[in-house]
Amino acid sequence: MTSALVWARRRGSLARFWRGYREQRAGLWGLSVLLVIGAVAAAAPLLASGDVRSVADAPGGPMEAPSGAYWLGTDQFGRSLLGLLVWGARVSLAVGLLAAALSVAIGTLVGVVAGHYGGWFATALMRITDWFLVMPALVLAIVLATVLSRGLWTVILAIAVTSWPTTARLVRAQTVAVESRPYIERATALGGGHRHIMTRHVLPQVMPLVLAQTTLGISTAILTEATLAFLGLGDPSVVSWGGMLQDAREAGAVSSGHWWYLAPPGIAIASVAVAFTVCGRAVESVLNPRLGAAR
Template sequence: MNPPNPPNPPKATWQTDSPGPRKSTRSLQRARRRASVARFWRRYRTHRAGVAGLAGLTLLAVLALAAPWLVGDDVQSVTRAPGRALEPPSGAFPLGTDQFGRSLLGLLVWGSRISLTVGLLAAALSVAIGTLVGVVAGHYRGWISTAVMRITDWFLVMPTLVLAIVLATVLSRSVWTVILAIGVTTWPTTARLVRAQTIAVESRPYIERAKALGGGHRHLMTRHVLPQVMPLVLAQTTLGISAAILTEATLAFLGLGDPTVVSWGGMLQDAREAGAVSSGHWWYLAPPGIAVALVALAFTLCGRAVESVLNPRLGVSR
C-alpha cells in the first residue's frame, strides 16, 4: 500500500503580503497629514483677525477669477468706453470713470488679476531663493557660509526699491520683469531667518544620528532640515505677498510697469497723469489706493495668524 501523500506545505505569503504594509503606511501618512491640516485649521480659526483677512482674500480671489465674466475683456478698451471722461460716481458707474470714460469699478476688478498674480509669483520667487540660500548657508559651514552670507548682507543693506527700479529699467517692461525685479531683490530677509532656523535644527540629536548612519548633505537638507523650516517659510510667504503687491504698485506708479495691462498701480499712475490730484477727482485715486491697502492688510493679518499658529510662543494677539 502506498503511503498517503503528505499534506501540501503552506504557500509563502511574504511576497503577496508585501504591498499591504506599504499601502497601510501610505494611508497612515495621509491620515497624519489630514489630522495636521485639521489641527492647523482649528488653531487658525481662533484668530479672528486672520479669519477676517482670509475671508477678504477669498472674496477677492473669486472676483479676480470671475472677472472675464463679471466685467468682460472690453473694460480695458479705450475706443469702446461706455461713459464720459472723469464722470463722478453714479448709478451707471458706482466708482466713476477714468480719463477715457472706462468704468473704474470694472478696471478695479480686472486689475486685481494682475496685482494678485504679481504678488503671489514674486513672493514665491523671493521665498524660494531665500530658502535655498538660507538652508545652504546654515548647513555648510566655513568659507561657503561666509561667502553666501556676505552676498546676502550686500543685498540686505541695498535699498530694495532702488534695485527693483534698476532691474525694471534695464529689462523690457512686462509683468514678468516686475515679478523678477521684486523676487530677486526681496529674498535676503527670508535667507537670514531660514539660516538661523537651519542652524537650530542641525543642532538636534537626530541630525547627528542621521549623519552617523551615512546620510549625505542632500539627504540631510531635503529630508530633515527643509521639513522643519517649512512652517517658517509658509509664514514668510504670506507676509511677503503684501510687500510684493505694494512694490508692484510703486513700480507701476513710477511708470515702470507693463503699460499693456491694467493693475492697481497702473490705475494710480493714470490718475496722476490725468491730474486727478490737482483737479479734485478723488474717485479716480481712492479706489485703487484703498484696494492696495486692504489687500496688503489682509495678507498681513493672515501671515500673522499663520505665524502665531505655527509658533505659539510668539503670542500674537488675536
C-alpha cells in the same frame, strides 16, 4: 501602510492648524477679505467685459462721477473704473503671489544651503545676502525694472531679487538650529547624504517658517508692484491697481479733485496688503505659540 500613516498625520496636522487659526479673529478677517477679492479676480470675465480695458470706443464720458451707470465713475478715456478695478485685481494678485513665491524660494535655497554646509561657503553666501539686505530694495527694484525690458515678468523678477535676503537669514538660523539636534547626527551616521539631510530632515522643519514668510511677503510684493507701476515702470499693456493710480496722476485727478479715480485702487491695495499681513501674523502665532503669547 506607511503612506496611509503619513497622510493621516498630515491631515491631523492640518486639522490642528485650522483649529488654531480659527481662534485668530484678525486672521479670519484677513482670510475672508482675500477669499472675496480672489473670487472677484477669478470671475473677472463674468463680472466685467474684457473690452473695458480698451481705450477705443469707451462707452462713457471722460471723468464721469459715480452714478447708476458707472458705480465708481469713469477714467479720462471713459472706461468704467469698476471694470478696471476688477481686472486689475488679477494682475496685482498674480504679481504679488509669483514674486513672493520666487523670493521665498531663493531665500529658502540660500538659507538651507548656507546653514547646512557652513564654513567659507556659507560665509560667502551670507556676505552676498548682507549686501542685498543693506541695499535699498525699492531703489534696486527701480534700477532692475528700468534696465530690463518692461513687462510683468520683469516686475516679478525685480521684486523677487530684492526681497529674498530676509527669508535667507531666517531660514539659515532655523537650519542651524535643526541640524544641532541628535536625530540629524543619527541620520548622518546611518549614511544620509547632504541632499537627504536637507530635503528629508531640514526642509520639513523650516517649512512653517517659509509659509509664514511667504504670506507676509505677498503684501510687500503687491505694494512694491503698485509703487513701480505708479512710477511708470510697470507693464503698460495690462491693467493693475498701481497702473490705475499712475493713470490718475497723469490725468490730473489729484489737482482736479476726482477722488473716485484715486480712492478705489488705493483702498484695494491697502486692503489686500493689510489682509495678507494679518494672515501672516496669524499663521506665525499658530505655528509658533510662544510668539503669539509674547504678543
